[in-house]
Amino acid sequence: MNPIENNDKRYFHRIHFAGEATLSCEEKTWSCEIIDLSLKGCLLRFESPWEESLEKLYTLTLPLSEETQIKMELTTTHVVGNKVGFKCEHIDIDSISELRRLVELNLGNSALLERDLLALSE
Template sequence: MSEKNEEKRRFHRIFYHADAQLVSAKGVAQSCRIIDLSLRGCLLELAEPLAGIGDQPYQLKFELSAEAAIRMEIVATHVQGNQAGFRCAHIDIDSISLLRRLVELNLGDSELLERELSALGNFS
């Protein structure tokens, strides 16, 4: 990644490899694998390349445990082969709480997390 992109990045990615499900607005579901996550989006590996980039919303669902799952509405930002990057368009309070804790545990720095959460509030 170039220095320019690094400077623009406001949110640290965590490498969280997990199986997930991507559901299109038309209800078509496909299995995928999370490559990394941030409070602002994710990078996914798909079984088949994404048809294109548009404003079409998708829903990403993945389980942290039998009792805890994260769901977020996402929109594709870039596609390269079978990998696609997405930005988070909407996430409910329960899911953001779980994602926040997951990021905090992986960053190991609650002060850094607080700065990212503040940036998230100012980013819209």
């Protein structure tokens, strides 16, 4: 018998982040709760089960303060009821700087952040 294998193949550390955000696509907008974030995506919770297209490009807007926000373009990776995983397809330089700072503060370990940044560039 083979030992139990760990199927978790994530290359990015997730941080738990309790916050409200907005997801939009074309003319539609959804309020959502962020469950966790990484440099390469996020897990969101919606009020009702997700029944939208898995093929579209969505824009997430996460306000951090009145002046600061993180904005990223996402595609759907998986859906479980009202929890939806998204992969970051594009993020501007200001948003990645804010996200990097947020991840670094929550990880508390710059070596882990550097590993994530290296994986992002590959």
